[in-house]
Amino acid sequence: xxxxRLSIVAFFLFYLIAKSHAADSTVEAYWKMKLGxxxxxxxxxxxxxxxxxxxxxxxxxxxxxxxNIYKCGKTEERFITDDTITSxxxxxxxxxxxxxxxxxxxxxxxxxxxxxxxxxxxxxxxxGKLDQILTLFGVNKESPAAGTIKETIExxxxxxxxxxxxxxxxxxxxxIDYVAANLGNKVTALSSVIPKDTSMQxxxxxxxxxxxxxxxxxxxxxxSYPYTVFICHKRPSTVPYMVSLVGKDGxxxxxxxxxxxxxxxxSPEFVAFQVLKVGPGSPVCHFLYQYNVLWVRSN
Numbered sequence: 087x088x089x090x091r092l093s094i095v096a097f098f099l100f101y102l103i104a105k106s107h108a109a110d111s112t113v114e115a116y117w118k119m120k121l122g123x124x125x126x127x128x129x130x131x132x133x134x135x136x137x138x139x140x141x142x143x144x145x146x147x148x149x150x151x152x153x154n155i156y157k158c159g160k161t162e163e164r165f166i167t168d169d170t171i172t173s174x175x176x177x178x179x180x181x182x183x184x185x186x187x188x189x190x191x192x193x194x195x196x197x198x199x200x201x202x203x204x205x206x207x208x209x210x211x212x213x214g215k216l217d218q219i220l221t222l223f224g225v226n227k228e229s230p231a232a233g234t235i236k237e238t239i240e241x242x243x244x245x246x247x248x249x250x251x252x253x254x255x256x257x258x259x260x261x262i263d264y265v266a267a268n269l270g271n272k273v274t275a276l277s278s279v280i281p282k283d284t285s286m287q288x289x290x291x292x293x294x295x296x297x298x299x300x301x302x303x304x305x306x307x308x309x310s311y312p313y314t315v316f317i318c319h320k321r322p323s324t325v326p327y328m329v330s331l332v333g334k335d336g337x338x339x340x341x342x343x344x345x346x347x348x349x350x351x352x353s354p355e356f357v358a359f360q361v362l363k364v365g366p367g368s369p370v371c372h373f374l375y376q377y378n379v380l381w382v383r384s385n
Contacts, residue, residue, distance in 0.1 A: 112202055113134055113200060113202065113258050113259065114134065116258070116259050116262065117258070117262060120262050120263070120266055120271060121266070121271060121273065121275075122271070122272075124273060124275060124384075125275070126275065127275045127276055127277035127379060128277055128279070128376070129308065129377045129378060130258065130275065130277075130379060132377075133198060133199055133200045133308075133314040134199075134200055134258065170190050170192035171357065172357065172361045173187075173188060173189045173190045173286065174189060174190075174191070174372050174373045175357070175358045175361045175362060175370060175371070175372045176362070176371050176372070177362055177364075177368075177369070177371065178345050178347075178369040178370075178371050180371075181291070181294055181327065181329070181345065181371060182291060183292065183293060183294060184290065184291060185290070185291045186288055186289070186291075187289050187291070187331075188286060188287070188288055188289075189286070189287070189289050189331070189373070190285060190286040190287075191278075191280050191339070191373070191375070191376070192375060193283040198311070198313055198314045199313055199314060200257060200313065200314045201256075201257060201313040201314070202257065202259070203256075203257035203258075203260055206256045206257045206260075206313070209222065210222070211239065211242075211256060212239065212243070213236070213239055213240060213243060216232075216235070216236055219235060220232055223235075223312045225312075234310045234311075235310075235311060235312070238309040238310060238311045238315060241254075241309065242254030242256075242309075242315070252319045253317075253318045253319070254316075254317055254318075255306065255315065255316040255317075255318055256313075258314075261306060261316055264304075264318055265304055265318075265381050268304060268320050269302065269303075269304060269320075269381060269382075269383050270383065272384045273381050273382065273383055273384055274297075274381070274383075274384050275379055275380070275381050276297075276328065276342045276380045276381075276382070277342055277374070277376055277377070277378060277380065278340060278341045278373065278374050278375060278376045278378070279340040279376065280339050280341075280376045281337060281338075281339075282337070284333070284337065287333050287334045287335060288333070288334045289331040289332065289334070291329060291330070291331060292330040292331060292332055292338075293329070293330040294329050294330075295327060295328045295329070295330075296326075296327055297326040297327060297328060297380075297382045298325070298326050298382045298383055299325065300322070300323045300324055300347060301322070302326065302382055302383040303320070303324050303325070303326035303381065303382050304318055304319070304380075305318065305319060305321075305324075305344055305374065305378065305379070305380055305381075306318040306378060306379040306381065307374075307375075307378045308378055308379075316378075316379065321346060321348075322348060323346065323347035323348035324344050324345070324346050324347070325344065325345045325347060326342075326343070326344055326380055326382045327342075327344070327345070328340060328341070328343065329341045329343045329373070341373040342373070342374040342380040343371060343372070343374065343380075344371065344372065344380065345369055345370070345371040346369065346370045346371070347369050348367075349366050349367060349368060349369070349370050350366050350367045351366070352366050354366055358370045358372070
């Protein structure tokens with residue numbers, strides 16, 4: 087009974103934190119202090135403005151797709167059959183004006199909130215405390231949401247063998263600090279702009295804008311968790327772009343894009359190699375979802 091009461095209190099406190107976050111200027115103030123007048127992209131602003139959704143005392147987990155970029159080993163079948171993943175990989179030679187591509191950008195991700203760092207640091211976040219985490223957020227151990235939470239935590243704890251620097255940002259403050267430490271304080275934060283949910287269709291490349299050199303970018307991919315969590319990485323030999331596309335239906339998209347020039351240490355079974363029918367060492371490009379963030383050094 088006591089544990090149930092404490093759980094309800096935890097839900098209530100978390101609900102208040104999440105719902106009041108838009109009114110609390112702490113996070114925005116930290117952004118301005120560290121990054122000056124750098125505009126917030128929609129992918130970040132949405133998590134600052136929105137509260138976490140609570141239904142019947144339980145946290146509603148937003149769905150997330152992550153392009154499988156954190157998997158070093160054998161690619162799971164579910165990734166190969168999901169065209170919102172496979173269609174967004176392409177070869178570097180295709181990054182040219184007039185090129186046509188068949189793409190399926192996924193639906194927008196459900197709302198979740200950034201929680202202030204001092205609150206996040208007081209909550210458990212490790213595989214060893216999974217039961218405690220599920221209880222805290224009212225998630226049934228046998229539910230799909232429990233599996234998603236477990237997967238996000240494991241990805242955050244994963245030690246990859248590829249040449250890259252990974253960081254799990256469980257708060258906006260921690261993501262800002264990671265970016266500033268790696269790129270400096272003069273940065274631009276970008277996310278893809280997709281006006282509405284789409285189905286698979288043909289797109290034509292209208293413009294390709296290179297945003298920096300191969301040492302100037304960090305990608306942060308939002309993962310599914312009761313509050314906003316981003317898995318960020320700064321890979322060597324990664325070139326950032328913004329690509330303008332127009333669909334067959336006339337819809338225009340501004341797509342944050344990266345090309346990984348050095349894939350020599352990636353697993354041969356990585357999903358992109360299977361899609362593009364190439365192997366380790368071949369350049370691989372992909373568009374970023376609208377709820378992910380591309381950080382680049384400002385000129």
